Amino acid sequence: MIEVENLTKRYGNILAVDRVSFRVDSGEIVGFLGPNGAGKTTIMRILTGFIPPTGGRAILSGFDIMEKPLEVKRRIGYLPEHPPIYNDMLVSPYLEFVSQLKEVEAKERTREVRRVMDLCGLTEVENRLIGNLSRGYRQRVGLAQALLGDPEILVLDEPTIGLDPRQIIEIRELIKNLRSEHTIILSSHILPEVEMLCGRVIIIHEGKIVAEDRPEHLQSTLKSSDRLFVQVGRAGPEVPESIRRIPGVISVFTEEKIPGGYLIDLERDEQKVREEVARVIVAGGFGLLELKPIRMSLEEVFVRLTTVESGSPEEGGKFS
Amino acid sequence: MKKIQALVIKELGSYFISPVAYVIIFIFLAVAGFLFFQILSYFNVQSIQMMRYPGLLDRLNLNDMVLFPFFHNVVVFFTFLIPVLTMRLLSEEKKLGTGELLFTSPITTTEVVLGKFFSAALLILVMLLFSFVYPLVILIFGNPDAGPILTAYLGLFLLGCAAAGLGLLTSSLTENQIIAVISAWGILILLLIIGWAAQSVGPTFGAVLQHLSFMEHFQSFSKGIIELKGVVYYLSFIFFTLFLTQRVLDSQSWR
Known part of the structure; x- marks a missing residue:
């Protein structure tokens, strides 16, 4: 022992x-x-x-x-x-x-x-x-x-x-x-x-x-935590801004590889938040093309836990 | 004790599996052989010259004219070979990461130091045994006094062990073998010539320096005298260097 x-x-x-x-x-x-x-x-x-x-x-x-x-x-x-x-x-x-x-x-x-x-x-x-x-x-x-x-x-x-x-x-x-x-x-x-x-x-x-x-x-703690992928037809700085204002959203990143793609970190993967994201995008007229939750492999969990993200220094705190 | 024995066997194995031991013993014997041959030829020339003056013949003495100068010259080269034997003993453990095994095994640093030291001491003994062929030639073809030969060998062994202690200490301080051997040489040279300063610093301090000299104590051994102060000097030198080595190893696992 x-x-x-x-x-x-x-x-x-x-x-x-x-x-x-x-x-x-x-x-x-x-x-x-x-x-x-x-x-x-x-x-x-x-x-x-x-x-x-x-x-x-x-x-x-x-x-x-x-x-x-x-x-x-x-x-x-x-x-x-x-x-x-x-x-x-x-x-x-x-x-x-x-x-x-x-x-x-x-x-x-x-x-x-x-x-x-x-x-x-x-x-x-x-x-x-x-x-x-x-x-x-x-x-x-x-x-x-x-x-x-x-x-x-x-x-x-x-x-x-x-x-x-x-x-x-x-x-x-x-x-x-x-x-x-x-x-x-x-x-x-x-x-x-x-x-x-x-x-x-x-x-x-x-x-x-x-x-x-x-x-x-x-894996499962983080799996459900959390990430949405959205792709919009008309990307612009106002897209992440308006998504970020939705309660329950932690942060929004631009997905470099896919035009108009964004990754959204949520506090919890709640249906309500997902609905809200869809509503905001449609209401803003950004042209919603795709919206899907992302499952994380242990690999991603690891990367996420060991990458200090600006704005959330206490990222890993909740697990320890 | 068993672990010290295991270490000694392992170290001696390494000496003889790698060519290190053979090379060092060979070079030592070659240089000693050259010295022996030169001194013996000079003795021959002198004895032929002295034939002409029968009154001087009883001055011809194998001990004084061959063996004493032989030991006197060999000891310097011998001393400088020892740090080459010891340089890898501890520095290599650090460099190769094998120290991580040694110092996480249930073995104390004292046992490590003693194991390493005894393996070097045994190799020195082997070296000296081989070099005994030269005095043996004199013993077979002449009739020298055997006593001074034995005391000279005792002196060589003690001096060799003292140099090994010093070599082990410098080896514990670095993971670079070159640095280990060079710093041991530096200290040895200083200890060999420290007596030179004796004349210029006044009688009391001069005597102290004289007593610190590595060679000074060997003189009496090679003349056939076992002096207590010489034995004490070499033994305490060995103890002191091994003690410091043990402290160094201990402190390294404390940093």
Whole structure:
């Protein structure tokens, strides 16, 4: 189990992580989603005890990372952003070495190394120099290393990066199978991946949690929120102006690709508002050609949550 | 302790899988061999000359005329090779991101430092063992006093370990191996020549500088004397550098 309270990390003047709090129960897979530089890696590094937080607390498996770092480290498997592999070592001696660092019992060691090599599909390269392996294999060696010793908690920073589509599917299957007995935090850029693997998604932007929910919820919360597309025959500055005056409309954007197209953000997708929009356009004589609600994919939810729109700085506030 | 052992085995493996260890040992032996050959030829010339003055023959002494100058010259080159051995030990962990594994594993920074240091110390031992062929030649074909040879080797080993401690410290400070090795060299040169300033700064401070000198303490080892102050100097130098290295690693995970 992982409990994080008001975690803060400051590098000089830069606030990399800003009062982040969340909780991950045993057996849960939680996905961190966010653009580059959002603070995902920093949070993971704090959780694994690689860097200390500036403020706040993180408790993993009942141990505070600041007070009992070694106890926490005994219970964590960590795959960093760049797999921590020594290029001048062979695959199986490398895993032997890591298993020693992770205090795997001497008599279990060979079996444990074999187990993770089987899991990650490394058996055919066990006697090759890590430096000569392809990107995908190196990533798998990194993952194998994290699984050694069967730790309670797995922290995986972009586990499928650099893999080809077939390998990605394999690794996802592997992570799915680990779910039952591990607590897993993973970060990703790939939304379908998070959607597929994670029971819960935490969207991080500029060091803050902007949304936290089950992936299907996250989608549906925003799905109905909200967007209308209209196309009018006679576009002009007065079109968005008059639409904006309708109560329930948050903002209006011009859709660049379609002449006379506008995107309208609504507070709620209410029939009343939709009717009103239609009425205003017709009454204004703009020539209504099309009006339809737009469904958002998780991708769009993500973009929307992590794009600060002018005029609505509290955009994500309602979810946190 | 097991984790230190695991680290030592891993580091020694890396030394010998990559050509680093072979290259360094080879170059060390080649240069030492050249020095040995030169000194021995000079000794030959001198002994032929002395044949003419039988009274001087008992002045011919293998220890004084071959081994002492040999060690005296070899030690400088030897000292400068050590930072090359140690330069990658910690800087590479940082550069390649493998430190992220090392410092998120249940291993303390003290264990990391000791593991790295012992692997360097073992490699130094291997280097010195190979170089023993030269004194061995003298031992087989002459009859030198074996005592000073052994004390000289003890001195070389202690001095090598002290240089390794320093090398480890500079390696912990940067992720650039070149910077690590150059700064270790700078400090070593300073420590080698610090005694030169002794004459010009007055007797008390001069003595202090004399005692700080890296070479000063080796002199007595190569003459066959194990001086307590020499042993203490090298051991405390090792301890001090390793302690600082451990502090550096700790502070890096605190920043």
